[in-house]
Amino acid sequence: MANDLLSTTSPDDYNASSIEVLEDMEHVRLRPGMYIGGKDERALHHMVAEIIDNSMDEAVAGHATWIEVELHANGHCTVRDNGRGIPTDPHPKQPTKSALEIIFCTLNAGGKFSGDSYQTSGGLHGVGSSVVNALSDHLRVEVARNKELFMMEFSKGVPQAPLAKIGAAPNRRGTSVTFHPDPEIFGKLTLKPATLFKMSRSKAYLFSGVEIRWKTEIDDKETPLSATFKFPGGLADYLNITLGDATVYAEKPFAGTVSFVDKFQVPGKVEWAINWTPARDGFIQSYCNTVPTPEGGTHETGFWSAILKGIKAYGERVNNKKAAQITRDDLTTGGCALVSCFIREPEFVGQTKDRLATTDAQRMVDLAVRDHFDNWLAADTKAAGAILDFLVLRVEERLRRKMEKETARKTATKKLRLPGKLTDCSSKNRAGTELFIVEGDSAGGSGKGARNRVNQALLPLKGKILNVLGAASNKIHTNAEINDLCEALGVGMGTKFNVDDLRYDKIIIMTDADVDGAHIAALLMTFFFTQMRPLIDQGHLYLACPPLYRLTQGAHRIYVQDDVEKEAGMKKGLGGKGKIDVQRFKGLGEMDAKDLKLTTMDPTTRKLIRVTIHDDEPGDTADLVERLMGKKPELRYQYIQENAQFVEELDV
Numbered sequence: 001m002a003n004d005l006l007s008t009t010s011p012d013d014y015n016a017s018s019i020e021v022l023e024d025m026e027h028v029r030l031r032p033g034m035y036i037g038g039k040d041e042r043a044l045h046h047m048v049a050e051i052i053d054n055s056m057d058e059a060v061a062g063h064a065t066w067i068e069v070e071l072h073a074n075g076h077c078t079v080r081d082n083g084r085g086i087p088t089d090p091h092p093k094q095p096t097k098s099a100l101e102i103i104f105c106t107l108n109a110g111g112k113f114s115g116d117s118y119q120t121s122g123g124l125h126g127v128g129s130s131v132v133n134a135l136s137d138h139l140r141v142e143v144a145r146n147k148e149l150f151m152m153e154f155s156k157g158v159p160q161a162p163l164a165k166i167g168a169a170p171n172r173r174g175t176s177v178t179f180h181p182d183p184e185i186f187g188k189l190t191l192k193p194a195t196l197f198k199m200s201r202s203k204a205y206l207f208s209g210v211e212i213r214w215k216t217e218i219d220d221k222e223t224p225l226s227a228t229f230k231f232p233g234g235l236a237d238y239l240n241i242t243l244g245d246a247t248v249y250a251e252k253p254f255a256g257t258v259s260f261v262d263k264f265q266v267p268g269k270v271e272w273a274i275n276w277t278p279a280r281d282g283f284i285q286s287y288c289n290t291v292p293t294p295e296g297g298t299h300e301t302g303f304w305s306a307i308l309k310g311i312k313a314y315g316e317r318v319n320n321k322k323a324a325q326i327t328r329d330d331l332t333t334g335g336c337a338l339v340s341c342f343i344r345e346p347e348f349v350g351q352t353k354d355r356l357a358t359t360d361a362q363r364m365v366d367l368a369v370r371d372h373f374d375n376w377l378a379a380d381t382k383a384a385g386a387i388l389d390f391l392v393l394r395v396e397e398r399l400r401r402k403m404e405k406e407t408a409r410k411t412a413t414k415k416l417r418l419p420g421k422l423t424d425c426s427s428k429n430r431a432g433t434e435l436f437i438v439e440g441d442s443a444g445g446s447g448k449g450a451r452n453r454v455n456q457a458l459l460p461l462k463g464k465i466l467n468v469l470g471a472a473s474n475k476i477h478t479n480a481e482i483n484d485l486c487e488a489l490g491v492g493m494g495t496k497f498n499v500d501d502l503r504y505d506k507i508i509i510m511t512d513a514d515v516d517g518a519h520i521a522a523l524l525m526t527f528f529f530t531q532m533r534p535l536i537d538q539g540h541l542y543l544a545c546p547p548l549y550r551l552t553q554g555a556h557r558i559y560v561q562d563d564v565e566k567e568a569g570m571k572k573g574l575g576g577k578g579k580i581d582v583q584r585f586k587g588l589g590e591m592d593a594k595d596l597k598l599t600t601m602d603p604t605t606r607k608l609i610r611v612t613i614h615d616d617e618p619g620d621t622a623d624l625v626e627r628l629m630g631k632k633p634e635l636r637y638q639y640i641q642e643n644a645q646f647v648e649e650l651d652v
Contacts, residue, residue: 028134050128058083059210073217085145139179144169193223204229205238235273246279250383258368274337297356302365310373330394419484435504449593510544
């Protein structure tokens with residue numbers, strides 16, 4: 001009964017000594033996801049963003065005019081500015097330590113809590129610098145302040161020596177931070193010039209008063225080795241470059257800046273730029289105090305509210321009755337927007353600041369943008385008319401889809417047609433249901449025995465599905481496998497796709513753990529990306545992680561994903577007696593129902609990868625998918641040539 005939750009046979013097992021207290025830096029290293037969102041490539045580059053944001057805060061506060069971002073050949077990154085420099089004098093509460101050491105070694109220490117030094121800063125929680133320090137195997141800070149130069153070095157958050165004065169700095173001021181992400185945390189991941197280049201450029205767009213200088217010693221053949229960014233036009237320039245040659249409904253985007261001091265008597269401002277295009281999907285990129293907010297928040301809500309009210313009012317003025325039916329979803333179809341606000345003491349959801357939660361931001365952005373939008377529509381009637389017509393067409397399309405759906409529902413004799421290969425679940429409610437897309441009938445056979453009949457459904461697909469990027473549209477609509485998939489999901493493709501019609505909560509691609517399986521998964525993800533993009537955006541698409549090997553030693557058994565894990569298990573042993581038996585699963589069909597359930601299908605023991613889209617710039621993912629899966633093989637050859645040097649193992 002030792003595992004019984006209510007057992008009282010060993011009361012001394014859990015006592016004061018069971019409570020583990022971790023120091024700040026230890027906790028960051030143990031749980032990096034709490035502070036930077038994980039240990040993946042996005043989290044790795046987020047470290048650079050944290051240091052740049054500190055320099056941007058100096059620029060926004062009016063103390064720095066330039067920032068340098070340099071990527072070194074050894075994988076180190078340096079961020080310099082000509083701001084005031086981090087204070088180096090002893091801290092009043094801990095006189096034995098300098099303010100600099102406390103900032104880099106203590107969570108919740110910074111200059112942005114009081115609001116006195118920085119009125120509209122991106123750094124708020126006092127954890128950015130210390131987190132970067134904890135997750136770096138080497139970090140060096142140089143501070144030029146009061147014509148003196150100071151230096152301090154750290155490793156994994158631990159000072160290597162006290163703060164030292166290393167010379168005079170008569171013509172220099174500001175802070176320089178050089179760091180190297182720790183391979184113990186991030187493995188083989190390295191900082192990429194292209195990502196840092198785009199990050200540096202976007203920061204310059206966000207604050208037109210700062211000059212950002214970019215340098216890299218790592219040549220990826222695409223990214224400039226050096227560049228200087230300064231954009232007096234701000235977000236309007238950024239939007240025009242992002243949209244490129246795409247057809248737009250307004251010759252010049254609706255853009256502007258409003259100071260909150262003038263309008264609401266509080267520090268801060270909002271800047272925006274928006275245009276509509278029929279040539280691509282809409283997007284919105286929002287920022288608060290130069291920090292990206294990919295999940296939006298109150299400033300986005302305020303912005304769309306202003307645009308919606310403005311376009312409805314204009315429609316009423318020109319006597320277009322259908323304008324009253326325009327919704328936010330209609331606006332975002334083809335609406336390409338950038339919104340950047342600066343506010344005092346913003347509230348974010350989480351340390352990575354993905355969503356703004358400040359309620360006042362919604363009201364201030366709404367009122368500031370609305371006035372200007374009304375004037376812009378009245379002044380440019382040609383653009384206003386074109387945008388209104390485009391949005392009304394979106395309304396008509398949405399209402400038509402709704403009517404078709406209701407008509408289908410009213411037809412009592414019409415039964416839902418489901419493909420014969422589908423093994424459906426018994427649940428009548430979408431919540432919690434899962435559809436496993438598997439390759440071949442053999443995998444489907446094992447899956448039937450492993451699934452939970454209540455909420456798990458199976459759809460076997462025959463071989464590799466059609467590459468939708470290399471096929472004509474009529475071929476897509478007549479393809480049997482794609483039609484089966486659409487019928488099983490209960491949705492249409494492209495413009496006819498409506499996420500509300502989706503029959504399952506999770507769509508899980510479950511393919512063999514080999515090259516063919518990865519290829520099938522890539523073809524399916526291409527299909528969902530091009531034909532059912534909202535399904536990915538709303539978090540419905542997943543990849544299963546079936547094991548490649550089963551290791552058995554006596555009564556002990558483990559499953560491993562790849563050769564590296566297998567070798568580690570073989571070396572370490574499993575804790576049993578005798579020789580370790582190795583079973584390689586050639587495919588899911590080779591696994592019995594028990595193995596498949598335990599490793600891949602049971603929510604309590606399985607591992608799933610959620611498919612998400614992270615664009616450094618709008619359209620990045622679409623461009624990459626087009627290069628890899630499109631009709632032009634020369635683009636694929638180019639990509640392979642550029643990246644082949646990084647391939648270490650091939651499963652052939």
